[in-house]
Amino acid sequence: MATSSLPLLLPQHPAKESTFAEWKPQRHLQPPQPPVTDDARTQELEMAAARQMLDGKALKKTRPRRTVDYAGGMGRYNILRKLQPNPRYVPYLRPSPPFIIDLLPPKAYPDNAATSLCTKFVHTSTNKIRCPVNVVVWTPEARRVLTGSTSGEFTLWNGLTFNFETILQAHDSAIRAMQFTHSGSYLASADQNGVIKYFQPNMNNLTAWQGHREAIRGLSFSPDDNRFATASDDSTVRIWSFEESREERVLTGHGWDVKCVEWHPTKGLLVSGSKDNQIKFWDPRTGTALTTLHYHKNTIQALAWSPNGNFVATAARDQTVRVFDIRAMKEFAVLKGHKKEVCSLAWHPVHPILVSGGSEGALLHWDLAVPDPNTRASQHAEPPPITPRATLSQAHDSNVWSLAFHPLGHLLASASNDFTTRFWCRERPGDASSVFSGGGEKPPVIVDMSGQDDDDDAMVPGFGGDGAGWWGQDDAPGARANGHGDGAFAQGGSTDAGDFEIPGFGNADAGGPLPPQEDMYGGGSDGRQGGGPNRDDDWHGPRRGGGGNRGSRWGPRSRGRY
Secondary structure (H helix, E strand, O other): OOOOOOOOOOOOOOOOOOOOOOOOOOHHHOOOOOOOOOOOHHHHHHHHHHHHHHHHOOOOOOOOOOOOOHHHHHHHHHHHHOOOOOOOOOOOOOOOHHHHHHHHHHOOOOOOOHHHOOEEEEEEEEEEEOOOOEEEHHHOOOOOOEEEEEEHHHEEEEEOOOOOOEEEEOOOOOEEEEOOOOOOOOEEEOOOEEEEEEOOOOOOOOEEEEEEOEEEEEEEEEOOEEEEEEEOOOOOOEEEOOOEEEEEEEOOOOOOEEEEEEEEEOOOOOEEEEOOOOOOEEEEOOEEEEEEOOOOOEEEEEEEOOOOOEEEEEOOOOOOEEEEEEEEEEEEEEEOOOOOOEEEEEOOOOOOOEEEOOOOOOEEEOOOOOOOHHOOOOOOOOOEEEEOOOOOOOOOOOOOOEEEEEOOOOOEEEEEOEEEEEEEEOOOOOOOOOOOOOOOOOOOEEEEEEOOOOOOOOOOEEEOOOOOOOOOOOOOOOOOEEEEEOOOOOOEEEEEEEEOOOOOOOOOOOOOOOOOHHHHHHHOOOOOOOOOOOOOOOOOOOOOOOOOOOOOOOOOOOOOOO
């Protein structure tokens, strides 16, 4: 039989097994790498530096600015709410820093308060004219931070990149209190001389009048914004009609300076704290004192209602913070952890977390979901002591005068007597430098002057509105009204201090102990603003008048808030 001439398609020898090893991903095991540098951007910066040198100006070091933006987390959370299999489903967050992109807003973790501890240092912002910062508030749309200082200036900081935006000489003396209306349409502020002023969101001054004879220490709006209350060193609390700028009632009953006043979030109820160590609850309709609490042993310095209105927290010079349940009018918890007097308080907008700031410069986070009053052996027993959930022992170099949470709860702003406003965010998941125990390194001091010269043009866009619910309340308040208008700020220079390296948190005593207040303020003056009544110097008695004669363009200068 003839042999076939067809070509042989199969190989002569059987194929050998492949010796190539299977590829396995390895890049996820490496630490996060910095982004690739843009050559065109680098060349542009070099040319700008060369032009600056030709103009005879000092060369500025450009540093990428850290940004804490809530838009990514809110977008993921809104998508998740549409796709989640059940209302309480939340994806597992892997404990590794790169997975911070999966971190959702605090509202997504209603049962986990640990996601709302703002203990990671982000940025330090400082004015060029250094003076103590007394008040800090977030603007209604929560994109900017407004601070009031002892120089009488409003300073506006960006809430995402924390850089300076603009400045305004709002008062002739130290600003002691300010608050936006719940609708976000107006801002009311008060100063050391007892003057009250109204501002629009674009900082246009509407009116001003003499409200008290002495310094106003506190200001709080009613839930419907029709009235507001002020507390003063003249030992009175006054209720004003907001629209008419007219005094409606004078609440008398405190025996000494009234240091703080807060209106209940939803009810016709006022609470005030005084230098006579008393906490008084008032009926604003009749002007009568409903009850008086005698728990603190020294001056009440700060008050704060919980967002649901069931609890009121008080801070005093006896180094304690006390929380009262007004439904039973009983003491709910005693918070002991500060080494010196407690100056400021702030409740988290979502979780039952309370943050307190002390005169030693420490920030303490308290988780009040831990104690259960029903587990006590006796209803008359002393409330159990609670240890801080997180401690930043060197957050500031001096008194922390004011604290303010972002309405979403992912950022905390703190204003201090050390001339700085500092911003704190939540920890990264799985971060080795996390601070959930005592300690905290002192934040670095790095001055960033980029883009903040006196000749830079300041732009003040209009402000919008947003709201957030709190602690068991699913319904968030309605959107706040927008205020638009041309910026009426007086242009001024300011600097902010940032850091490129992320600081770790170590031993609580890493920076050494802070000097006592008597040494810092020079005797018993308590660091008060010159020309105003002295603050809480209980050992020397109430001082009226007096003050330093050190002249400056802002009047008498002093390191202290009071």
